[in-house]
Amino acid sequence: ILDTKSLKKHYGKGENLVKAVDGVDLSIEEGKFVAIVGSSGSGKSTLLHMMGGLDRPTEGKVYIDGKDIHSMNDESLAIFRRRKVGFVFQSYNLIPVLNVWENITLPIEFDLKIVDKEFIKELMKTLNIYDKKSALPNQLSGGQQQRVAIARALATRPAIILADEPTGNLDSKTSLEVVNLLKQSVRKYHQTLVMITHDEKLAQMADRIVRIEDGKIKVGESC
Amino acid sequence: ILDTKSLKKHYGKGENLVKAVDGVDLSIEEGKFVAIVGSSGSGKSTLLHMMGGLDRPTEGKVYIDGKDIHSMNDESLAIFRRRKVGFVFQSYNLIPVLNVWENITLPIEFDLKIVDKEFIKELMKTLNIYDKKSALPNQLSGGQQQRVAIARALATRPAIILADEPTGNLDSKTSLEVVNLLKQSVRKYHQTLVMITHDEKLAQMADRIVRIEDGKIKVGESC
Ligand SMILES: Nc1ncnc2c1ncn2[C@@H]1O[C@H](COP(=O)(O)OP(=O)(O)OP(=O)(O)O)[C@@H](O)[C@H]1O
Ligand SMILES: Nc1ncnc2c1ncn2[C@@H]1O[C@H](COP(=O)(O)OP(=O)(O)OP(=O)(O)O)[C@@H](O)[C@H]1O
Ligand SMILES: [Mg+2]
Numbered sequence A, B: 001i002l003d004t005k006s007l008k009k010h011y012g013k014g015e016n017l018v019k020a021v022d023g024v025d026l027s028i029e030e031g032k033f034v035a036i037v038g039s040s041g042s043g044k045s046t047l048l049h050m051m052g053g054l055d056r057p058t059e060g061k062v063y064i065d066g067k068d069i070h071s072m073n074d075e076s077l078a079i080f081r082r083r084k085v086g087f088v089f090q091s092y093n094l095i096p097v098l099n100v101w102e103n104i105t106l107p108i109e110f111d112l113k114i115v116d117k118e119f120i121k122e123l124m125k126t127l128n129i130y131d132k133k134s135a136l137p138n139q140l141s142g143g144q145q146q147r148v149a150i151a152r153a154l155a156t157r158p159a160i161i162l163a164d165e166p167t168g169n170l171d172s173k174t175s176l177e178v179v180n181l182l183k184q185s186v187r188k189y190h191q192t193l194v195m196i197t198h199d200e201k202l203a204q205m206a207d208r209i210v211r212i213e214d215g216k217i218k219v220g221e222s223c
């Protein structure tokens, strides 16, 4: 369902050149849960952002459902992405002036879809944030904000969920609950999940682990 | 060196009342490395912010070096805190328009002290961020931003280091290097370190572990 071909992202020039992603070929099958691991600064977030159409590559292609997403103009890409992809950001990106419920349902409202209140309520209860539904982001703990970001990505029941370290600020019990929720959701709604994580135990829960180093997939691992 | 007495932080009223911290007595000895663990939302950050004088308690006292810090007015507390405490925030709080070097040396410049360039350089090299010294925060990976926040807290060689989940966005190898750096720094400069972490393995590296649940210290653990 998602393919990258010789994907590259370079910043700067000359001696300031940073090869954040340096030629990545990745093929993700529909319905699979793939974990991406690698040391800090190895290019994981950059790769995920290009895969989700949030960032344009320097070179190379990304295909979602066979479509070359980076040949679309910004507007068509934005619409395509909103319908296909749910993104959990490493720094959450919650809207400070909206409360938890509004933050979670915003992507749905955007597309003028009807909010399935029961589904959202269930999601929030599983993530243990329902009692905070009227709170503002700055009234939440770090881990609570992270869970709001996760709920928002799942709220539109997207075909593809891209999660950038969704458990970085959670204790191990809550982290396990989150990854289990993601796995169940993927089975139930036939979604595809790509999750960046630093936690080897959580990575082992995936169908497959992709290891990144210096902007490249580590050779010797399955592709 | 740091004591809390019946420390409380309550938000809201009536049925909206949240007892974030609900009566904490904690005594931290100078030169020790104390880990604070507890589930997401249990009150850890709130407790650390009151201990560092960044937030005023609803009730109770915090003593640093025998001084009741919350009886000081805002201005004196700000000066006292800047000289005594280095804080690593859960969400880093880097200044977007300043580069890495400027972000790290800002607290020193603030107090009109001379910047010990060699010391800062050493710190950055150990944290593997020296080659990013001219970069802006938005040009860094999540884990790189976290390491800049750590360097900034250590730059003033404060008596007390309060670190709120300093390794949440770091792979296990880098996390170990960070905690080892913190431990070495504490031994070398006779500092005191209180670190919130979700990682049980890292918590085991401390001299003592304090467990928090529902805003209280869990009974049955040493105090
Ligand atoms: N300004 C506020 N108004 C209302 N409630 C608040 C406010 N700030 C924090 N809280 C609540 O206080 C509780 C404790 O928050 P705190 O940030 O201390 O948790 P934590 O242990 O650090 O969690 P995490 O591990 O997720 O970072 C949470 O339930 C949070 O929603
Ligand atoms: N706008 C930018 N300009 C210059 N360099 C950048 C920019 N954005 C990212 N980089 C660099 O690209 C590299 C990869 O960054 P990326 O955020 O993908 O790492 P990561 O694997 O997600 O790390 P972490 O685990 O710390 O989140 C880093 O060295 C970073 O400094
Ligand atoms: Mg990242």
Ligand SMILES: [Mg+2]
Binding pocket: A141, A142, A143, B044, B045, B046, B090, B164
């Ligand atoms: Mg916290």
